[in-house]
Amino acid sequence: MTTPAEPAWWRDAVVYQIYPRSFQDSDGNGLGDLDGAISRLDHLAWLGVDALWLSPIYPSPGADLGYDVTDHTAVAPELGTLEDLDRLVSEAGARGIRVLLDLIPSHTSIEHPWFREHPDWYVSADEGPPNNWVASFGGPAWSRDVRTGRWYLHSFFPEQPDLDWHVPEVREAFADVIRFWLDRGVDGFRVDAVERLVKDLELRDDPPASEPFPLPLPREYARVEHRHSVDAGDVASALSALRRAAGEAALIGEVYLPTARLHRYLEHLDLAFAFEFLHAPPEATGLAVAISAASAVDGIAWVLGNHDFPRPASRFGETLAPAAALILLTLPGAAFIYQGDEIGMRDGPGGRPPIDRAGRDPFRHPMQWDASPTGGFTSGHAWLPPIDPKQRNVADQRDRQGSILRLHRELIALRRELGPGIEAIEASEEVLAYRRGAHLIAANLGTRSRPAPDQGEVLLTTSPARHRRGLLGAGEGTVGAIA
Ligand code: NOJ
DSSP states (O other), X not given: OOBTTBOOXXXXXXXXXXXXXXXXXXSSSSSOOHHHHHHTHHHHHHHTOSEEEEOOOSOOOSTTTTSSOSXXXXXXXXXXXXXHHHHHHHHHHHTTOEEEEEEOOSBOOTTSHHHHHOGGGBOEESSSOOSOOBOTTSSBSEEEOTTTOOEEEOSSOTTSOBBOTTSHHHHXXXXXXXXXHHHTTOOEEEETTGGGSOOOTTOOOOOBOSSOOSSOOOHHHHTBOOTTTSSOSOHHHHHHHHHHHHTTSEEEEOOOSOGGGXXXXXXXXXXXXXXXXXXXXXXXXXXXHHHHHHHTSTTEEEESOOTTSOOHHHHHHHHHHHHHHHHHTTSSSEEEEETTGGGTOOOOOOOSSOSSTTSOGGGOOOOOOSSSTXXXXXXXXXXXXXXXXXTSOHHHHHHSTTXXXXXXXXXXXXXXXXXXXXXXXXXXXXXXXXXXXXEEEEEEOSXXXXXXXXXXXXXXXXXXXXXXXXXXXXXXXXXXXXX
């Protein structure tokens, strides 16, 4: 999609993920909104990110908190209006920040008018269930529509019927959606659940799993091998329909597949997330394996956190979280930061009772802007309780030398200097090290100090207060300039 002379903006971009309902509330109803997000754009500009990705902003009954859409070309009233979105795009643009929306083409809400008006746009069967497919969040992937008696497929919750991308009208409808938003000035889309877009036309049974899937899956879902229900059939023609509509706009695929299976998606999409990296064990060897596999793929979007998975600060722990950020932001290619990870937010307790039926509340607690009881997120009662704004917040960390927030900002500035490509470097046990042109990056993911590889002048360290030349403290990461 690009010429070598003119690299596309997204190739090395840092993209900040905003989960709108948890980012900033502007009207005191306890739910984040677009006006709130606009009021916090200066934070993104201060960090130095290139783009923001807004998780779904569309009207939704909320069975999957926005990922069950009833209108793909409107803004959910609780989040704002189309005019607010226009303002967000222009205010972001004024700060040099591009805007990506979430596009959800593989399913709609069961309350989307299409489900009644165009039942043939959905994967369905007269008799059922027609096969043994399992839904991602557990239970059969087929439900009977009480109004028509027909069986419909839902890869996720029963409230999210799957569209049939073999139907030309579905492709045309999404081409219209894409053009609608591009005309309003957005720069591209993060495309949801792309590996589900196309399924086996014959609806064959999935066989039992004979070996573990390389990425974490819910237990019931992991019992079968998703040979026919996922990543099956003519993905190329569905993806090329998306590409035709998007033209040069960025398409970033959420393709929940191992790295080795991303290629056919990247023939049409610009980037795909590195989920094996996100799920790699928080130690040097596991990370090195994931990095080596993903960096061989052209079009990798590095990511350590999002609204679906435990936060990096919880997985890596307080000591290693800065080193994890250093790795994320010094790998070659695009990097995605989930809101709150830049201040080292950890997983919270979730809602009581839980709000998300798939158990993802802990990763969606409100952003912590200041030390006040609501963390500056709302003047009302937050939809999910704040976790620990007193201990961890933007205002405090902005002023504090050595904070993980300032580290993010320094890394975002420094990464522009790093040379192309990546070369793994032999280093001591528990140390991950690689070269990017004239720079050498090293991170000690263990619990003891280790000798540092020869790095030349150390330009940045995660531990300015206790850095010692030639050594990497436990959890310390550094970027050095080789003479
Ligand atoms: C992936 C999204 O990130 C997740 O939050 C959602 O539940 C599923 N796709 C279904 O849309």
